[in-house]
Amino acid sequence: MAEVLLEVNHLRTEFKKRKGKVTAIDDVSFHIDKGEIVGLVGESGCGKSVTSLSIMRLLRDTPGEITNGTVLLGGKNLLELSDKEMHAFQGKQMAMIFQEPMTSLNPVMRVKDQIVEAIRLHLDMDQAQALQHTEKMLTQVGIPDVQQVMNSYPHQLSGGMSQRVMIAMAMSCYPELLIADEPTTALDVTIQAQILDLMRELNQKNGMSILLITHDLGVVAEMCSRVIVMYAGRIVEQADVETLFAHPRNPYTQGLLASLPRLGQHVDMLPSIPGTVPDLANMPAGCKFAPRCKYAMDICTKEEPKLVDMEKPGCKCRCWLVEQQMKGEGKA
Amino acid sequence: MSEEKGALTVPQEEQALAPRQSRVKAFLIKFLSRKTAVAAACFIILLVIVAFLAPVLQPFDPATPDYDAILSPPNAKHLFGTDEYGRDILSRLLAGSRLSLSVSLSSVTLGAGLGAVLGILAGYYGGWLDSLIMRTADVLLAFPDILLAIAIVAVIGPGLSNVIIAVAVFSIPSFARIMRSSTLTVKQSLYVEAARSLGATNRSIMWKHIFPGTVASIIVNFTMRIGTAILAAASLSFLGFGAKPTEPDWGAMLSTGRNYLGVAPHIVYFSGGIIFLTVLAFNLLGDGLRDTLDPKIQ
Numbered sequence: 001m002a003e004v005l006l007e008v009n010h011l012r013t014e015f016k017k018r019k020g021k022v023t024a025i026d027d028v029s030f031h032i033d034k035g036e037i038v039g040l041v042g043e044s045g046c047g048k049s050v051t052s053l054s055i056m057r058l059l060r061d062t063p064g065e066i067t068n069g070t071v072l073l074g075g076k077n078l079l080e081l082s083d084k085e086m087h088a089f090q091g092k093q094m095a096m097i098f099q100e101p102m103t104s105l106n107p108v109m110r111v112k113d114q115i116v117e118a119i120r121l122h123l124d125m126d127q128a129q130a131l132q133h134t135e136k137m138l139t140q141v142g143i144p145d146v147q148q149v150m151n152s153y154p155h156q157l158s159g160g161m162s163q164r165v166m167i168a169m170a171m172s173c174y175p176e177l178l179i180a181d182e183p184t185t186a187l188d189v190t191i192q193a194q195i196l197d198l199m200r201e202l203n204q205k206n207g208m209s210i211l212l213i214t215h216d217l218g219v220v221a222e223m224c225s226r227v228i229v230m231y232a233g234r235i236v237e238q239a240d241v242e243t244l245f246a247h248p249r250n251p252y253t254q255g256l257l258a259s260l261p262r263l264g265q266h267v268d269m270l271p272s273i274p275g276t277v278p279d280l281a282n283m284p285a286g287c288k289f290a291p292r293c294k295y296a297m298d299i300c301t302k303e304e305p306k307l308v309d310m311e312k313p314g315c316k317c318r319c320w321l322v323e324q325q326m327k328g329e330g331k332a
Numbered sequence: 333m334s335e336e337k338g339a340l341t342v343p344q345e346e347q348a349l350a351p352r353q354s355r356v357k358a359f360l361i362k363f364l365s366r367k368t369a370v371a372a373a374c375f376i377i378l379l380v381i382v383a384f385l386a387p388v389l390q391p392f393d394p395a396t397p398d399y400d401a402i403l404s405p406p407n408a409k410h411l412f413g414t415d416e417y418g419r420d421i422l423s424r425l426l427a428g429s430r431l432s433l434s435v436s437l438s439s440v441t442l443g444a445g446l447g448a449v450l451g452i453l454a455g456y457y458g459g460w461l462d463s464l465i466m467r468t469a470d471v472l473l474a475f476p477d478i479l480l481a482i483a484i485v486a487v488i489g490p491g492l493s494n495v496i497i498a499v500a501v502f503s504i505p506s507f508a509r510i511m512r513s514s515t516l517t518v519k520q521s522l523y524v525e526a527a528r529s530l531g532a533t534n535r536s537i538m539w540k541h542i543f544p545g546t547v548a549s550i551i552v553n554f555t556m557r558i559g560t561a562i563l564a565a566a567s568l569s570f571l572g573f574g575a576k577p578t579e580p581d582w583g584a585m586l587s588t589g590r591n592y593l594g595v596a597p598h599i600v601y602f603s604g605g606i607i608f609l610t611v612l613a614f615n616l617l618g619d620g621l622r623d624t625l626d627p628k629i630q
Contacts, residue, residue, distance in 0.1 A: 056529055061519060091531030104526040108544040117540065118530045169530065 002033035005209050006055070006094075006177055011069035013047075013054045015062070015280075022280040024050045024064065025233040029307070032177065035207040037200070039224035039241070041214060041256075045277050047233040048213045052179045055211075056096055057086050073177065092122040094177040095170035099185050101163035105154035111138075112150035115169045122173040137168040141198060160191035164198070171202060178202075179211045184219065196223055217260055221245060226314070229253050232278055232288035235307055239315040249310065249317040251293050287320065295321050362624045369620020372613040379610060383429040390423035394580045403596040413598040416588065421602055424580040428603075431581050432610065435492060436561035439499035444554055446500070447507025452546070454508065455515025456538055466512065469505035477502045481564050485573040492581075495574040499561045510553055514546035521545075552622040559614035566607050582607050 011028040014021040025047040032038045040048050053059050055071050057078060071078040073093055078086065098104045106114055115134040119125060125133060131150075138146045141164045154162060163183060170178060180199065184192040200223060203210055212223055220227055220241065227244045229237040229252065237250040248254045255273040275292035278284055284291055290300040299320050307318045311326070364370060382389060391411075392398075398418035406413040412421040454465040472480065484498035518524065519542060527541050566583030568574040575581030577588055582603050589599030 058525060058528055060528070061525075087531045087533055089531070090529055096526070096529040098522055098526055100522055103522040106523045106527070106541050106544075109540070117527075117532070117536070121531050121533075121536075166526070169526075 002036065004031050005034045005036075005074065006032040006211075007070075007072040008051075008055065009070045009072070011051070011054055011071065012067050013050050013059070013064050014067050015064045017063070017281065023233060023283075024280060025054070025230075027307070028069070028230075028233075028235055030228050030235060030238060032209050032211060034176070034209055035203065036226065037203055037210045037212060037224045039212045039214060039220035039227045040230065041217060041220055041227060042230035043215060043256075043277060045280075046230045048215075048230055049181055050233075051230070052096065052181050052211065052213055056090060056094065056179060057081075058096075088122070091118060091170075091175070092173045093175055094179065095173070095175040096179040096181065097163070097166045097170050097183050099182040101159055101166050101183075101186065102154070104166050105157075105162055107154055109153075110150070111152055111154065111157070111165055115150075115165070115172055118169050119172045133172065134168075137172045138165070141165075141168040141171070141202075142194075143168070159187050160194065163187060163191075163195050167195075167198065167202070171206075171208075174206065175208065177209045177211065179213070181213045182215070183212075185214070185216075192219075199223070217256065229256070232283065233280070234288060234318060235316070236289065236318045237316065238307070239310070239312070239317075243312060243315055249315075249322045250289075250319045251295050251321065252289050255292075287318075297321065359624060363620065366620045366623060368616050369624075372616035372620065375609065375613040376617060379429055379613075380433065382426060383433050386426045386430050390420070390426045392420035392423045394419060394423040394427040395578065403592060403599075405596065405598055412602045413596065415585070415596075415599050416592055421585075421599060424585060425582070425602060425606055427580040428582045428585065428606075431492070431575065431579065432562050432565065432607075435496055435565045436499070436558050439496040439565070440503055440554060440557045440561050442496065442500035443503025443557070444507045444550060447504040448511045448543075448546075448550060450504065451508035451511025452515050452538055452543060455512040456519060456534070456542065462512070465508060469508045472502065472505045473509075475502075477560065478564055478567055481568060482571065482573065485568060490573045492575055492579070495565050495568050498568070499564050502564070503557050503561065506553060506557070507550060510549050511546055514549045515542055518542045518545040548625050552618055552625065555614055555621055556618035559611040559618070562607065562614070563611050 008031070009029050012026045013024050015024050028047070028051055030038070040051065042048050050064065053062075053064070054066050055078070059065065066079055069079070073089065078089060081089065105111070112131065112134050115137065116127065116130040119130045119133055123130070123133070134150060135146055138149060143149050143161065143164055149157065149161065149165070154165075157165065178199075183199070184195050187195060196219065199210060202208060212219070214220060224241050226238070226240050228235055229244070229250065231252050237244065237248065237253045244253065245257065248257055252273070258271045259273065261270055273292055278288055278291065284301065286302045286304055287293070287296075287300045288304075290296045293300065297320060305318050305320045305323060307316050308323055308326075309315070310317055310322075396419065398414065398420075400418065401410065401414050402418045403416055404410060404414045404418070410420050410422070412425065414420055415424070450465050450469075454462040475483070480502045481495075481498040484501055485494055488494045488497065524537060524541050527537055532541070565574060566581070566586065569581045569583030570587040572587065575584045577584055585603040586600060586607065589596070589603055593600055
């Protein structure tokens with residue numbers, strides 16, 4: 001077994017609203033091994049980003065609050081650290097890149113000043129050393145005219161270039177964990193492929209773990225070794241990538257995969273999952289997916305299923321039907 | 333990661349775009365097309381030059397009386413005439429430009445600085461600090477500017493340095509408000525979150541990332557406020573709270589000139605006229621800057 005880098009246990013994040021609280025994510029538990037790329041998928045509003053922001057403790061400017069659970073990075077519970085201790089973790093042990101590379105960079109600071117700032121926050125370097133390090137990092141992420149880019153302002157860079165700069169900045173202090181929140185969504189397809197290649201290359205070279213948040217199952221299939229599927233703030237299925245694509249257990253995952261277009265198959269209309277994601281403030285009792293699920297049973301609307309281990313080690317699923325099937329097989 | 337690991341290659345089409353026309357140039361082109369603002373800017377630049385060169389330019393010593401030419405109207409010797417002690421009004425106006433500009437600039441800078449700090453703190457931290465700062469600002473804004481300044485000077489005593497403090501204090505709330513609202517906008521931007529995700533401290537986020545994004549919004553107010561400050565300083569001097577009558581302050585000159593309105597109206601005309609022109613120039617410049625910096629107005 002590989003060494004565990006990040007371990008999230010029963011994480012719950014609630015958002016304060018005018019009337020009471022809504023639970024954005026609940027009972028989120030997963031782990032990431034050293035050097036592993038884990039995908040976190042789900043449709044918009046399912047809590048993917050809240051999960052990543054909770055791990056990074058970036059909920060400050062939102063009404064969000066972590067009310068339960070632990071986030072262990074290298075054995076240390078991040079949720080118990082003071083703000084000051086946390087600043088030392090952010091950027092140094094774990095870094096994050098965002099969906100919109102064009103707006104993730106400060107428009108009034110030159111590229112080199114931003115990266116130097118990030119470096120000098122965590123590494124003991126003087127200005128000249130930090131500049132040198134910046135140059136090295138930018139070269140490493142494949143930027144051709146490093147000197148020119150270093151002296152550019154973000155609006156002078158294209159989207160792909162900005163994302164490379166963001167990656168260079170995030171990587172500059174050699175974090176052990178990179179959280180990539182839909183890093184390629186805003187980029188066009190060819191640039192998307194290049195950025196993904198770059199991330200995989202950095203992962204292989206440095207052994208850096210990546211939590212890749214996306215709603216693009218194609219990206220997951222290409223990049224990740226394990227996949228976590230979220231729905232309405234809960235993890236509904238967790239499996240290695242082959243198992244998930246070949247034998248999805250949870251009806252939600254099955255629906256997701258069925259709605260993907262496939263090469264070589266002609267269909268007039270792609271199947272879709274009927275209904276919409278439930279309103280966070282007005283969650284159904286029982287299984288959150290039950291109202292949209294074609295297999296829904298009585299128990300599904302009454303009691304929420306637990307995330308239970310499947311036969312295959314490391315695979316987990318949250319579904320009454322799957323649980324019953326397993327019990328049935330056990331008896332037989 | 334080590335150096336020997338090779339760089340990844342990037343295809344040609346993803347190279348950095350050619351740098352666009354610099355922002356300064358774009359700003360200048362836009363600004364220069366606004367004739368009134370340009371005229372106002374020229375007037376202000378001229379005024380600043382005059383203020384610097386006042387000791388050289390003034391034909392007479394502004395404080396030396398000439399009892400042979402008391403209250404003389406404009407003539408070849410005294411272009412703008414003389415006042416009740418026979419002091420040359422042109423020389424006093426030139427010397428006064430230093431006083432007025434330095435008083436207004438220092439008070440507005442002081443007010444803008446304090447206001448910006450308070451506004452950014454209020455916007456960034458929110459909560460009770462925000463309430464405290466902004467409610468206090470509301471209270472200050474409820475007073476008419478000049479009344480507040482008079483009240484402050486009445487408490488801390490007359491004199492030019494106290495006028496600076498008074499004018500600075502009543503400039504604070506408007507700057508704090510503008511700064512707070514800009515801070516709230518910039519705070520939401522992704523690059524602030526990105527900076528935070530890299531472990532930047534609150535202080536560096538406020539000053540390195542939020543502050544530069546808000547400067548444009550206070551430049552306009554700064555320019556406009558200088559006009560107000562000149563007017564306020566002149567008013568305070570006029571009322572006898574500011575400059576001593578011996579000092580060549582425009583407001584004080586207007587005030588003493590009032591007594592001789594019947595016999596020597598030129599004192600009031602010239603001192604009032606220069607105050608009017610200066611304030612107008614700063615306001616027009618402010619308008620021009622606002623129009624230039626506002627992306628919605630083309």
